[in-house]
Amino acid sequence: MVTHAPVGDGEFDRSTVVTRRETVENAAGENTAREGVYDADLSPDWTVANVLNGGYLLAVLGRALADALPHPDPFALSAHYLSPSVPGPAVIRTQTVRAGRTLATGQASLFQTGEDGREVERIRVLGSYGDLAALPDDVRTSATPPVLPPPERCVSPDDGPPPPGDFALAGRLSLRLDPATVGWALGEPSGRGEVRAWFDFADGRAPDPVSLLLTVDALPPTAFDLGLLGWAPTVELTAHIRCRPAPGPLRVAIMTRNLAGGFLEEDAEVWDSADRLVCQSRQLARAPRA
Incomplete structure (x- = not known):
């Protein structure tokens, strides 16, 4: 019997x-591992320069x-x-590693069919x-929210010339970039390695824990x-979700x-x-070539 994971009504949810597809119980000694198989259709609407965004892929898994x-x-x-994902069909295999009363740990891998017809693992989580x-x-924290100008005084991706390539992701979001961190768009990068922005979905969808990924x-x-302008592919990304976000734009x-x-x-x-730190992350990425 085919069932669907719960989703909302926003474009991101769809x-x-x-x-x-199925769930299998694999017994090994005293430990029982629950394995699941899921089908997904990766959307081209979440690409950056014709490459599927790593955060979108993490949200799918x-x-x-x-x-x-x-x-x-x-x-x-x-x-x-592990390898670049492309829009289209994908298979996700999950395994429950441990299920406790307050925390459960699992792993998931996303696979697609390669050019040679063989299954290729794209991501492991x-x-x-x-x-x-x-x-x-x-x-109890010493962290403070970033200081940003009001959204109306920030820069939209639509305010400048369109970037080369297909940035479909930009059309799904409402981003307002801090003017102090967009000098690179004018050929005057600050050299500090900082980017700040207001984040919201273009269709007004409220944030939730999965969308934070x-x-x-x-x-x-x-x-x-x-x-350094160009593609910076993610090698590894770790995200910590601290609490469920309140409705409204994120900083x-x-x-x-x-x-x-x-690498950087x-x-x-x-x-x-509500001025709460709802998510932290660190990623390792390949630096674009100068």
């Missing part, structure tokens, strides 16, 4: 839907794990991008899930602010402190309309 595990919300996900609504309210990877690469701040050997790290913070 583009990340996964369909559960995150939705499969949310269906496969006994707890609803992603707490921590770590993804390794390890994630822990729980119930964000059950967490205590105490917060897209948010951390949806801004222009920090390499642009270092004067996102991303920075890099070290580019060496052709990006640290992201996502803050909601």
